[in-house]
Amino acid sequence: xxxxxxxxxxxxxxxxxxxxxxxxxxxxxxxxxxxxxxxxxxxxxxxxxxxxxxxxxxxxxxxxxxxxxxxxxxxxxxxxxxxxxxxxxxxxxxxxxxxxxxxxxxxxxxxxxxxxxxxxxxxxxxxxxxxxxxxxxxxxxxxxxxxxxxxxxxxxxxxxxxxxxxxxxxxxxxxxxxxxxxxxxxxxxxxxx
Amino acid sequence: xxxxxxxxxxxxxxxxxxxxxxxxxxxxxxxxxxxxxxxxxxxxxxxxxxxxxxxxxxxxxxxxxxxxxxxxxxxxxxxxxxxxxxxxxxxxxxxxxxxxxxxxxxxxxxxxxxxxxxxxxxxxxxxxxxxxxxxxxxxxxxxxxxxxxxxxxxxxxx
Numbered sequence: 408x409x410x411x412x413x414x415x416x417x418x419x420x421x422x423x424x425x426x427x428x429x430x431x432x433x434x435x436x437x438x439x440x441x442x443x444x445x446x447x448x449x450x451x452x453x454x455x456x457x458x459x460x461x462x463x464x465x466x467x468x469x470x471x472x473x474x475x476x477x478x479x480x481x482x483x484x485x486x487x488x489x490x491x492x493x494x495x496x497x498x499x500x501x502x503x504x505x506x507x508x509x510x511x512x513x514x515x516x517x518x519x520x521x522x523x524x525x526x527x528x529x530x531x532x533x534x535x536x537x538x539x540x541x542x543x544x545x546x547x548x549x550x551x552x553x554x555x556x557x558x559x560x561x562x563x564x565x566x567x568x569x570x571x572x573x574x575x576x577x578x579x580x581x582x583x584x585x586x587x588x589x590x591x592x593x594x595x596x597x598x599x600x
Numbered sequence: 601x602x603x604x605x606x607x608x609x610x611x612x613x614x615x616x617x618x619x620x621x622x623x624x625x626x627x628x629x630x631x632x633x634x635x636x637x638x639x640x641x642x643x644x645x646x647x648x649x650x651x652x653x654x655x656x657x658x659x660x661x662x663x664x665x666x667x668x669x670x671x672x673x674x675x676x677x678x679x680x681x682x683x684x685x686x687x688x689x690x691x692x693x694x695x696x697x698x699x700x701x702x703x704x705x706x707x708x709x710x711x712x713x714x715x716x717x718x719x720x721x722x723x724x725x726x727x728x729x730x731x732x733x734x735x736x737x738x739x740x741x742x743x744x745x746x747x748x749x750x751x752x753x754x755x756x757x758x
Contacts, residue, residue, distance in 0.1 A: 449744075
């Protein structure tokens with residue numbers, strides 16, 4: 408035989424090298440995926456305060472003891488966080504010619520046609536002493552209310568939940584029909600801890 | 601059936617470890633793909649609140665972080681237990697946020713600046729006062745897309 412046998416490289420330490428690399432990556436990297444509630448802040452220069460009729464506002468007040476007052480400006484009632492989602496959903500749903508509910512307006516939206524859009528606005532105001540945990544819970548419940556309404560509408564029009572809509576225009580149309588209308592007032596300074 | 605018993609017991613058999621590197625490499629690649637590099641060392645302790653209506657933050661390069669939380673227990677003697685703001689690798693005051701936003705925005709390309717998102721990582725026991733101050737500064741700096749970082753929790757209404 409003219410050919411020499413090819414020398415085998417000793418791969419015994421390969422595992423050790425790979426282990427070293429593995430441990431390096433385990434230590435220097437994190438696994439956490441960023442998740443959260445997305446919000447858009449109002450622009451810094453407030454135009455003249457937009458007049459919103461009392462009928463169209465749903466007030467949510469959170470005090471420094473994390474308790475809620477919810478309802479119409481003239482008719483605020485204490486409420487447990489567990490009922491907030493249903494209350495917000497009820498407020499934002501479409502009711503024709505009912506003075507208890509916000510005004511509705513017919514609007515033409517691409518992909519949906521003529522739909523009724525609620526003019527309701529949720530006004531959220533917290534105290535400087537409110538805990539962040541409670542604030543997030545309230546935001547979560549309000550977002551959930553909007554999301555559930557969008558789900559229902561997407562089911563009616565497209566047969567799937569809002570989150571499963573693959574069509575960009577359809578998703579944008581639903582977003583226009585049911586906007587996230589949460590306005591946040593500057594927090595009060597009383598009761599700061 | 602006796603022929604099976606003919607095998608002689610020859611001490612402990614050596615396990616073939618030639619595929620061990622492959623297995624470790626597989627693990628290594630998994631971690632390289634699934635994780636991200638740690639950018640900052642946290643100077644504050646943060647337990648994020650739970651929420652159910654969460655969205656995933658896409659495009660990490662567009663995201664800047666503001667951390668708010670109390671310093672770790674062993675450093676509270678020096679730093680106090682009040683929640684502090686951390687930007688990059690240092691503690692900061694609310695008024696420093698605007699400059700932070702401008703620097704972060706400068707790092708992005710012209711087209712991406714509109715899409716810049718500030719992710720707020722805030723300890724759940726923080727009071728809203730400091731959070732409101734931060735939000736006010738963010739508004740002043742025109743960083744309007746924000747994200748309240750949360751964990752995915754169970755529905756707490758039950």
